[in-house]
Amino acid sequence: MSKSEQSKAKAPLLEVKGLETSFSIEGKDYNAVDGVSFTVDRGKVVGIVGESGCGKSVMSLSVMQLLPKGIGKIRNGEVLFDGEEIQSFNEKQMNQIRGKDMAMIFQEPMTSLNPVFTIGYQIEEVLHNHFKLSKKEARNKSVQLLSAVGIPRAAKIVDEYPHQLSGGMRQRVMIAMAIACQPKLLIADEPTTALDVTVQAQILELLKDIQTKNDMGIVLITHDLGVVAESCDEVIVMYAGKIVEKTDVESLFTKPKHPYTKLMMGSIPRLEEDTEKLETIKGIVPSLTKMPQVGCRFANRCPKAMPECTEITPQLEENEQGHEVACLLYETSHPKEGVLG
Amino acid sequence: MSITENKSTKTQNLLEVKDLKMHFPVKGGFFRRTIGNVKAVDGVTFDIKKGETLGLVGESGCGKSTTGRSILRLLNPSAGSVIFDDQDITNVNGKKLRDIRKDIQMVFQDPYASLNPMQMVGNIVSEPIKNYYKNKKEEEMKEEVMELLNKVGLPEDAYYKYAHEFSGGQRQRIGIARALALRPKLIIADEPVSALDVSVQSQVLNLLNELQDEFDLTYLFIAHDLSVVKHMSDRIGVMYLGNVVEVADKHSIYKDPLHPYTQALISAVPDASNFGQKRERIVLQGDVPSPENPPSGCPFHTRCPKAMDKCSSIKPQLKEVKPGQHVACILYD
Numbered sequence: 001m002s003k004s005e006q007s008k009a010k011a012p013l014l015e016v017k018g019l020e021t022s023f024s025i026e027g028k029d030y031n032a033v034d035g036v037s038f039t040v041d042r043g044k045v046v047g048i049v050g051e052s053g054c055g056k057s058v059m060s061l062s063v064m065q066l067l068p069k070g071i072g073k074i075r076n077g078e079v080l081f082d083g084e085e086i087q088s089f090n091e092k093q094m095n096q097i098r099g100k101d102m103a104m105i106f107q108e109p110m111t112s113l114n115p116v117f118t119i120g121y122q123i124e125e126v127l128h129n130h131f132k133l134s135k136k137e138a139r140n141k142s143v144q145l146l147s148a149v150g151i152p153r154a155a156k157i158v159d160e161y162p163h164q165l166s167g168g169m170r171q172r173v174m175i176a177m178a179i180a181c182q183p184k185l186l187i188a189d190e191p192t193t194a195l196d197v198t199v200q201a202q203i204l205e206l207l208k209d210i211q212t213k214n215d216m217g218i219v220l221i222t223h224d225l226g227v228v229a230e231s232c233d234e235v236i237v238m239y240a241g242k243i244v245e246k247t248d249v250e251s252l253f254t255k256p257k258h259p260y261t262k263l264m265m266g267s268i269p270r271l272e273e274d275t276e277k278l279e280t281i282k283g284i285v286p287s288l289t290k291m292p293q294v295g296c297r298f299a300n301r302c303p304k305a306m307p308e309c310t311e312i313t314p315q316l317e318e319n320e321q322g323h324e325v326a327c328l329l330y331e332t333s334h335p336k337e338g339v340l341g
Numbered sequence: 342m343s344i345t346e347n348k349s350t351k352t353q354n355l356l357e358v359k360d361l362k363m364h365f366p367v368k369g370g371f372f373r374r375t376i377g378n379v380k381a382v383d384g385v386t387f388d389i390k391k392g393e394t395l396g397l398v399g400e401s402g403c404g405k406s407t408t409g410r411s412i413l414r415l416l417n418p419s420a421g422s423v424i425f426d427d428q429d430i431t432n433v434n435g436k437k438l439r440d441i442r443k444d445i446q447m448v449f450q451d452p453y454a455s456l457n458p459m460q461m462v463g464n465i466v467s468e469p470i471k472n473y474y475k476n477k478k479e480e481e482m483k484e485e486v487m488e489l490l491n492k493v494g495l496p497e498d499a500y501y502k503y504a505h506e507f508s509g510g511q512r513q514r515i516g517i518a519r520a521l522a523l524r525p526k527l528i529i530a531d532e533p534v535s536a537l538d539v540s541v542q543s544q545v546l547n548l549l550n551e552l553q554d555e556f557d558l559t560y561l562f563i564a565h566d567l568s569v570v571k572h573m574s575d576r577i578g579v580m581y582l583g584n585v586v587e588v589a590d591k592h593s594i595y596k597d598p599l600h601p602y603t604q605a606l607i608s609a610v611p612d613a614s615n616f617g618q619k620r621e622r623i624v625l626q627g628d629v630p631s632p633e634n635p636p637s638g639c640p641f642h643t644r645c646p647k648a649m650d651k652c653s654s655i656k657p658q659l660k661e662v663k664p665g666q667h668v669a670c671i672l673y674d
């Protein structure tokens with residue numbers, strides 16, 4: 001193994017450093033993702049949770065370089081894939097790794113399948129883009145993939161069109177396309193939200209299987225805490241474009257730290273527990289154009305807010321081994337005894 | 342309020358649904374003849390006591406909304422009966438139906454679609470009152486509406502605003518205020534929080550619970566999210582392909598489900614107290630059959646891990662298998 005290959009093997013699969021992604025709104029740029037850093041290792045599942053609009057999808061689209069052209073752009077930061085800096089890749093270079101080494105399952109399956117082509121055609125296209133395969137080989141492979149994602153009558157379904165399938169089946173087709181080239185990294189944006197629980201269970205099991213077989217790294221965006229608990233190794237909690245907490249899955253559930261994380265977790269009913277009254281979070285997220293640039297973005301809704309929360313921007317800091325939180329309550333330079341807990 | 346006190350007042354049924362069927366004709370061919378039936382609801386039985394919340398769960402297309410709409414008589418049931426407040430309302434019409442509709446209100450899933458965005462909130466909420474009490478004084482009505490807005494947690498100036506000026510959670514509050522306007526006895530809430538973000542969802546769920554106590558409401562709470570349904574309900578009915586396959590106290594449904602479908606459904610819900618451990622899960626094979634062409638016998642037999650030969654020929658009826666737990670499955674015959 002050459003030296004560069006060695007260092008490559010040691011580098012995390014995905015490393016995102018200080019990512020800032022902005023949208024142009026009425027001629028001005030606003031950061032929808034604002035200084036986000038994290039890594040994904042091979043064979044690990046990193047979950048991303050957070051309120052609607054906090055930047056989960058924009059973050060994923062930035063990594064894949066699929067931001068809407070002319071509106072959204074990466075303003076700052078680095079994206080390293082397999083040790084290689086890719087945020088400066090051109091379209092051609094990205095096309096070589098997108099779909100093959102890194103793939104994405106999109107939040108809305110209907111908008112990502114082309115209604116005028118058969119299911120088989122669309123999967124075969126992905127395969128032809130990255131491998132030298134005969135027509136027949138590609139066809140066989142797509143039937144195989146469809147059965148792998150649990151689609152009955154796969155040999156028939158390849159010749160059908162997206163509108164002929166149920167929502168659950170379309171989502172499975174999307175997954176088949178995403179795993180067609182056995183990617184090293186899979187970004188799954190709410191892959192099971194539109195599905196019934198029994199179908200969701202099948203799909204999560206399937207992803208787990210492929211992941212262990214191929215040592216694939218997964219970024220799993222979901223609002224379902226049960227899915228987080230059962231499928232993720234690490235969890236990132238986002239609020240208004242920033243990471244507010246990052247930890248292993250067990251610590252998230254046993255000792256959440258950020259006030260937002262605590263409230264969010266308490267606001268969701270759980271099947272395994274009885275709660276009299278659910279937690280609520282007062283107020284709403286500030287909109288992109290009205291985002292405070294100094295201080296904590298959760299301060300206006302936070303039950304534990306202190307006067308300095310609107311003046312000092314909290315940094316994501318390790319509070320306990322492997323458990324990072326961005327909140328003044330935990331910053332060592334701001335010891336606030338008695339308010340913790 | 343103590344639990345026992347609660348129980349003793351909850352003995353009388355407000356609603357009884359018996360073997361309810363709702364079949365939609367499928368038209369086809371040149372003459373648009375009826376060529377088949379979608380058996381959306383195909384023999385649903387349950388009752389709801391006064392002051393109780395019955396949850397209705399099941400996967401997409403199993404007939405939950407159709408059941409709700411048939412009870413409210415937005416649809417005319419094909420068979421069966423609906424008894425409301427000791428009155429058979431299955432076939433009532435005209436003025437009688439109008440009277441019933443005052444007592445049964447519905448809250449819909451999509452707060453965006455169910456409200457006219459160009460109408461003033463005050464008008465949206467007072468519309469049902471105007472409808473039923475033509476002679477009510479403008480002043481009095483306004484006061485009532487203001488109070489309702491206050492009760493559902495909207496600011497008073499909401500009265501003069503338009504629905505499109507509100508967020509999803511606020512619009513759902515408007516929908517709830519309108520449903521409350523006629524002081525109904527029963528509210529059918531069809532996926533009232535599915536379109537909402539989780540932090541807003543909890544506000545609406547808490548609100549529904551507070552209003553139930555305050556106005557002595559009875560709920561039929563329809564949703565596909567089992568955790569939400571369990572949180573809201575006293576008892577839960579589980580539907581599969583147009584049928585109720587199990588009805589029981591929510592703890593029995595969760596801890597000791599008896600119908601093989603309920604067992605599979607519960608085992609499929611990911612458990613937030615279970616980190617990274619593999620759980621024994623009943624994974625169902627195949628897809629849900631079409632309600633246009635449902636299987637013979639037990640509707641679940643084509644996917645049931647415990648199916649026996651006779652399951653394809655005998656349609657099991659709901660039976661009380663344990664106290665308060667009704668199951669439609671031959672295994673318990």
Ligand SMILES: Nc1ncnc2c1ncn2[C@@H]1O[C@H](COP(=O)(O)OP(=O)(O)OP(=O)(O)O)[C@@H](O)[C@H]1O
Nearest residue numbers: 023032051052053054055056057058059068071288
């Ligand atoms: N094409 C766009 N133009 C302008 N703003 C956008 C665009 N796409 C996203 N945004 C904004 O960027 C922010 C982040 O959006 P994003 O879609 O990443 O949220 P999300 O966390 O994925 O939410 P959800 O849970 O609802 O999917 C939001 O404020 C959104 O309004």
Ligand SMILES: Nc1ncnc2c1ncn2[C@@H]1O[C@H](COP(=O)(O)OP(=O)(O)OP(=O)(O)O)[C@@H](O)[C@H]1O
Nearest residue numbers: 365379381400401402403404405406407408565632
């Ligand atoms: N007006 C109609 N005409 C024909 N078929 C109908 C009609 N309304 C509903 N159906 C069918 O009846 C079945 C039950 O539909 P229903 O909307 O009651 O399901 P649901 O349990 O509420 O599903 P979801 O969870 O997706 O809301 C479905 O197969 C649906 O396609």
Ligand SMILES: [Mg+2]
Nearest residue numbers: 056057058107
């Ligand atoms: Mg998103």
Ligand SMILES: [Mg+2]
Nearest residue numbers: 405406407531
């Ligand atoms: Mg429905």
